[in-house]
Amino acid sequence: MKKSFTLACMAALVSLCTISFTSCTDKDTEEAMVLSGQWQGNWGMYYEIEDPWGNIVAFDSYDTDIVFYPQRDYATYGYGYQVDWYRTGPYERMSYKFHWEITNGVIHMTYPG
Numbered sequence: 001m002k003k004s005f006t007l008a009c010m011a012a013l014v015s016l017c018t019i020s021f022t023s024c025t026d027k028d029t030e031e032a033m034v035l036s037g038q039w040q041g042n043w044g045m046y047y048e049i050e051d052p053w054g055n056i057v058a059f060d061s062y063d064t065d066i067v068f069y070p071q072r073d074y075a076t077y078g079y080g081y082q083v084d085w086y087r088t089g090p091y092e093r094m095s096y097k098f099h100w101e102i103t104n105g106v107i108h109m110t111y112p113g
Helices: 001-020 027-035
Strands: 035-043 046-050 056-070 077-088 093-103 105-108
Touching: 035 093, 046 077
Parallel strands: none
Antiparallel strands: 035 056, 046 056, 056 077, 077 093, 093 105
16 A cells, blocks of 8 residues: 555656646747748848949849758757849859847847858
8 A cells, every 4th residue: 555655656746847847948949949940932032233333133032941050959049051042133042151049039140241
């Protein structure tokens, strides 16, 4: 009888510990975990620039591949890589490196250079 009571108490204690440790992340950490990985799609990127000779050159992206790498497990910041594929413009594709951070639910992306 005493052994089964002890086993029941241990099972209850393990269940209580499991429940109390399941929610140890905040909203920004949860969003960073969802954001981490590779994303692909048409982001509707379109812009025009003036070249050195005064010509207007249009860049019209039809596809973007972007990868978010967290700095460490459960980090709300990290680095990433983006590739834009263009319909028009002088380039078929352009690649960019960036740093990212989530603060108060907002994703901040910084492109060096």
